[in-house]
Amino acid sequence: MTRDRTALSGPQSGAADPAAGLAPGVPELRLAGIEKSFVTGRGAARSRLLVLKGISLTVQHGEHVAIIGRSGSGKSTLIRCMNLLEVPDRGTIEADGASIYQDRILLSPKQLVGFRRRVGMVFQQFNLFPHLTVVENVALPLTRGVGLAQPAALERAVSMLSKVGLADKLRSYPRELSGGQQQRVAIARTLALQPAVVLFDEPTSALDPELVGEVLAVLRELANEGMTMVIVTHEMAFAAEVSNRVVFLDAGQVAEEGPPEQIFKAPVNPRTQSFVRQFAG
Amino acid sequence: MYWPTLGYATLHTLEFTVLGLAGSLVLGLILALMKISQLRAIRGVAVVYTEILKNTPLLVVLFVIYFGLPTIHVVLSPLIAGSLALTVCYAAYLSEIFRAGLQGVPNGQREAGYAVGLSTVAIYWNIILPQTFRLSLAATGNMVVDVLKTTSLISAIGGGELLTSAENITAATFEPMKTYLLVGAIYFAMCFPLSRLVVHYESALKAGTHRRWHRRRVDAQLRAIGVAA
Numbered sequence: 001m002t003r004d005r006t007a008l009s010g011p012q013s014g015a016a017d018p019a020a021g022l023a024p025g026v027p028e029l030r031l032a033g034i035e036k037s038f039v040t041g042r043g044a045a046r047s048r049l050l051v052l053k054g055i056s057l058t059v060q061h062g063e064h065v066a067i068i069g070r071s072g073s074g075k076s077t078l079i080r081c082m083n084l085l086e087v088p089d090r091g092t093i094e095a096d097g098a099s100i101y102q103d104r105i106l107l108s109p110k111q112l113v114g115f116r117r118r119v120g121m122v123f124q125q126f127n128l129f130p131h132l133t134v135v136e137n138v139a140l141p142l143t144r145g146v147g148l149a150q151p152a153a154l155e156r157a158v159s160m161l162s163k164v165g166l167a168d169k170l171r172s173y174p175r176e177l178s179g180g181q182q183q184r185v186a187i188a189r190t191l192a193l194q195p196a197v198v199l200f201d202e203p204t205s206a207l208d209p210e211l212v213g214e215v216l217a218v219l220r221e222l223a224n225e226g227m228t229m230v231i232v233t234h235e236m237a238f239a240a241e242v243s244n245r246v247v248f249l250d251a252g253q254v255a256e257e258g259p260p261e262q263i264f265k266a267p268v269n270p271r272t273q274s275f276v277r278q279f280a281g
Numbered sequence: 282m283y284w285p286t287l288g289y290a291t292l293h294t295l296e297f298t299v300l301g302l303a304g305s306l307v308l309g310l311i312l313a314l315m316k317i318s319q320l321r322a323i324r325g326v327a328v329v330y331t332e333i334l335k336n337t338p339l340l341v342v343l344f345v346i347y348f349g350l351p352t353i354h355v356v357l358s359p360l361i362a363g364s365l366a367l368t369v370c371y372a373a374y375l376s377e378i379f380r381a382g383l384q385g386v387p388n389g390q391r392e393a394g395y396a397v398g399l400s401t402v403a404i405y406w407n408i409i410l411p412q413t414f415r416l417s418l419a420a421t422g423n424m425v426v427d428v429l430k431t432t433s434l435i436s437a438i439g440g441g442e443l444l445t446s447a448e449n450i451t452a453a454t455f456e457p458m459k460t461y462l463l464v465g466a467i468y469f470a471m472c473f474p475l476s477r478l479v480v481h482y483e484s485a486l487k488a489g490t491h492r493r494w495h496r497r498r499v500d501a502q503l504r505a506i507g508v509a510a
Contacts, residue, residue, distance in 0.1 A: 083396060085392055085395060085396065109400065109401070110400075113398050114398070116397070116398045117397075117398030121396040123392070123393065127389040127392065127393035127396075128393075129390065129393070131411050131412055131415065133496070133499070135503070136499065140397075140399075140407060140408075141397035141398060141399060144403045144406075144407050145397060145398045145399045145400070145403060146398070150502055151502055151505060154499070154502055154503060154506055154508075155506045158503070158506065170503065170508065171496070171500070186393075189397060190396075190397065193397060193398060
């Protein structure tokens, strides 16, 4: 059943786009012409809603890309396409020069698993496993996915949890933690897989305001370490501070894209202007 | 007295219960997984099966298996026939319980599993099914007790379990009141602790004290890598 359509490793011929200009080397992630629609309604009311209308986006190694936009602009759908939790209808995705997705042609399940380990994801709702302790949450993907032995997995889990400041919560269950702590566990769980890129889907949107800071502090530290990150966020100040590049999504299209100084201080597109003005208060 | 007879009959009752349960748990889980399949045909098979078996008396199913099948040259012992009848009938009920449990696990759990690079099988085995089990526990526990009580129907084919032996004893002693009350007490003595056990385990689940063994092992491993308890 496993059809080996494309190799996962090694750059393909023509992968290095000469038109990329500033691009230093092969991008970590490259999306081109991504389209995605959802079916809504049933029976006669059934219709297709086009959420992403041909999005192209490159994420270079070590880059921090912030994706901003109104609710319903397709931000979450876009970031979910980046690790194929959502399968696009059309377009291409390349990771480190290897083709991951091309017009409905998907990797084999085994390759998909390998790809997803390279591209980590942190969810808005944390999605910790409630029946496992904190340390087990982080260790499980290592033992049951990567195939590490339990002691090695626990060792890595403990060091990741220390990194996010939760070394004293190893034996707690997720329900015993605050939202901020749960999100930090989720970040540790993702980092334990040593991903090349981490995708953050509104990582602070489900948190009480007083807990946002501790999660942003962890993200800031990651950014300083040079981790390649894509962040969908409503925290504009944070996006301005941490990102190298801001992508403003509007109605399923990239309306404007550029360094944070441009997007937040001198946006060109009128839609970006009105969006940014709202946040400037 | 008839104590040895009743003792053996009790063992047979437990035998039917264990076999019937084991079979129906496995078949019920398979049916439940079929019901959440993406493929309509697979869902359909499971739904039709469930509706037919849920709406047919177990005694009739038992007669079809024990008296009907021999006409097409499938002859089963009372033990196999009885266990099979329990399996096919209770699988229908359990599949409904498990389906609700499976659907009760938030989709985010599955997505998180994929996002951390687990295979579908690993996700089900380590994430979805343990949570399904917790969600289904109370209802499943009631079914366990129900199966034990329902083994008495197998007396209709002379299955050799408690009620069969009670009938035999009554035929010999002409003391139906005493015998049936005694047998009823034996059923109760088995079922009551079982239902209490389910309740106890349920509250242990809620309190998070159910994984004592497992956690002790993880604790030992944590100490081994130098993390103080």
